């Protein structure tokens with residue numbers, strides 16, 4: 127997978143050099159290229175913004191730097207054999223970023239991220255590139271950030287961990303809270319590791335029993351308890367039949 131990120135804060139994407147994404151890049155599983163939008167400005171102040179038509183607070187990011195940057199990035203990608211780009215535009219007014227959308231994006235060969243700042247990018251930029259490629263306008267949550275770079279980090283990590291061979295235990299994302307199956311839509315339950323005793327606190331007996339069926343049922347029940355407490359909205363999405371099937375397996 128190729129990822130291009132165009133931003134006025136390229137250093138904000140430095141975390142993509144470490145941990146899971148950094149290792150995937152080092153192994154050649156991910157080709158991540160970060161571009162400074164100001165490369166495509168030609169005035170003394172490297173201007174990327176201007177006042178909004180219609181008035182109002184803040185500034186809007188100008189068309190030309192984005193158009194020149196995206197044309198260059200896309201041309202370079204095509205020249206190096208990349209195909210099937212999609213534009214990913216972080217915005218508070220986008221569709222919610224979910225595990226389902228992470229899976230969908232992980233199946234694409236080339237993501238081009240356009241994290242904006244100020245009050246966003248002149249709408250004509252998205253309209254222009256929507257004529258050439260799929261555009262995903264994505265919100266990572268119902269809160270307002272100062273720009274899209276943090277969202278790029280979130281989306282990239284959620285997508286990268288789904289790529290074959292990136293996660294150490296190939297199966298572990300299959301048990302994700304939001305992955306299909308009996309635990310789908312359930313939050314993660316509690317986890318424990320050594321030492322067995324810590325400040326007078328013990329490990330739940332069932333986890334020491336070696337009885338895999340009882341352990342699986344306990345984990346499912348704990349996940350149900352936590353989901354009921356913290357995300358009752360997810361409970362409605364659970365499939366009781368999947369629980370029955372899982373119970374019969376345990």
Ligand SMILES: COc1cccc(Cn2ccc3ccc(-c4cc(N)[nH]n4)cc32)c1
Pocket residue numbers: 216217218219241242243244245246264265266267268269270271272273274275277
């Ligand atoms: C566009 O409308 C906006 C309205 C008020 C502020 C801002 C600030 N801002 C600029 C670019 C940008 C990109 C993403 C986000 C963002 C995403 C999520 N989930 N929260 N916040 C916020 C961004 C934009």
